[in-house]
Amino acid sequence: MPTIKDVAKLSQTSVGTVSRYLNGYHLKAANQARIEKAIKELNFNINPIARGLKTNKTKTVGVLVPELSNTFSAHVIEGMEQVFDEHGYSLLVCNSRNNPNVESEKLRLLRDKLVDGIILMSVQDLGGHIREIQENGLPIVLIDRLITDLSCDGVVSDNVNGAYRAVEVIINRGHKRIGIIAGPQEIYTAKERLEGYLRALKDYNIPVDESLICEGHYTQAGGAQALDFLWERPEPPTAVFVCNNDMVVGAVKCISSKELTIGKDISLFGYDQLEFSQIVKPPLSLVIQPIEEIGRRAAEMLVRRLEGDFSGFPVVQRLKTEMVVTDSVQTVT
């Protein structure tokens, strides 16, 4: 691999001049031409490691999510990649495996690898390990989940409102016994969606029946178990709001195995766009998050910080959700 030294020699200039050329300074046309020629001839490429050692910038950002293979992570990463790519940043992608300890470890790894900034979907509502990183001067943008005791930029979707409007639809279609398959209450989004549910019931004067509130893991199994549990109640709900995409899949599988018909035997309102939502009969009613947009916004925010614009810190963007309403929620009279 040729270095600027080689370029300097071949172009009969000096390393300083070559370096200046590479950094966009203006120089005498003749020199510029000779340097350009030499660069081409040698097939020279700048060595970002060496550059990084000087500048303390790597043009790399860290992305840390709880799981790489789920749709949410994949789409949010796809979204941010577009923006980062435009701005010349590469993505160092890490997986915290839903484990707080791994999260802390990876966060340190990212700092040590000298990323310029970090996008984090955290698995816990504790900010100590994150604050430590912030104190190193690394900008961090949270996605999907905010952290109570942490002052940090973030991009999330409006879970309370999303859930509220879904439950509102269910109520307006005449249901009184409305179950919810909520996520683990340590998770920010799960807490918010449950809150939306509770607020809607309250606003419409429907008493809260604790036995219709079921907490499950954000997994297919969690959704299936929860639906099973709700359905086995002495007085099962006539409609169920399911708070997460994986849980929806599980719930639908469970309903299917019970030979029940959605929108007739039981009404269902799900969360997030699902591959199969239009294939199931009837198509599913859904709260839909702008997942890729969350990624793009988060990336844009981080880029702003990386460019030195710290205005308004901490900025939290709360993106609106869309809603699809279908016959999966029966109208009862």
Add this chain to the structure above:
Amino acid sequence: MPTIKDVAKLSQTSVGTVSRYLNGYHLKAANQARIEKAIKELNFNINPIARGLKTNKTKTVGVLVPELSNTFSAHVIEGMEQVFDEHGYSLLVCNSRNNPNVESEKLRLLRDKLVDGIILMSVQDLGGHIREIQENGLPIVLIDRLITDLSCDGVVSDNVNGAYRAVEVIINRGHKRIGIIAGPQEIYTAKERLEGYLRALKDYNIPVDESLICEGHYTQAGGAQALDFLWERPEPPTAVFVCNNDMVVGAVKCISSKELTIGKDISLFGYDQLEFSQIVKPPLSLVIQPIEEIGRRAAEMLVRRLEGDFSGFPVVQRLKTEMVVTDSVQTVT
């Protein structure tokens, strides 16, 4: 950020000794203790950039795929991340957006960022740009798709056999007019799966009817259009083999919109594990690739190369597919 210089000073040793400690050399117990104490006290972390400048190793590998948000990419990355993590490698993830030019560009970017090796799911059957990288001494492992004119390690699944066995099942259930929704023939897997289809027909003496072979993009729209096309034939097929997960989704949607019943009006055999395959009625018959295993194997192979073991180059692993057979393929008499 403290450096080894600070550690040396505080521990009253020299940078050389500290460096040796960090690299696992043995030193006098007393010095070791003092260094360890100093490291803790200063909260010292090694600077991998500086280290990389000396060693020309970054402990980072590049991953380049055509799309980040699809299930295949996501799962294959999840798989390889496990292995790389165990070996201390981080992942620099890039997106070629199904564009050969972007692929070449990103490949150069990865080289310039000095990754130690690359995992590549290529979007074209041309190896020039890849060979160029190999010549820089960077180990590359191809996944999912091999490249004809390129000598390179690779991990793929046995597409020919997977398709063959699926079509064999269809034939054994008595079908004679078997359609295939094949992918774009520039794509390695698409070509191989079509070949499996053709071989099965040949082995069972079923004449090939070109009008039942339909090429579509590896997308939902591609699958839907293709199914529509096949179904509108004067003599439509009684069974269709769909060669890719996205196309299966499209095909099922199309069938659904036509109010046809799978396994009765039309038999269907799909590819890859789908979230909804068990929800659809009847559940879908599928060829299932070991996607995460492909990722793991590829990572293991690359790690071997990175550790200097170049035995058997080029090694191509062809992983077996699984198969699920259901009533989505009708038995005709």
Add this chain to the structure above:
DNA sequence: TTGTATGCGTTATCAA
């Protein structure tokens, strides 16, 4: 506008 020289934080070579 350009060349020279220094330093970024490591590793590696050489003496001791």
Add this chain to the structure above:
DNA sequence: TTGATAACGCATACAA
């Protein structure tokens, strides 16, 4: 076993 010092490839302060 250790310390001093020269690289690694680049950016930059300073002098010219």
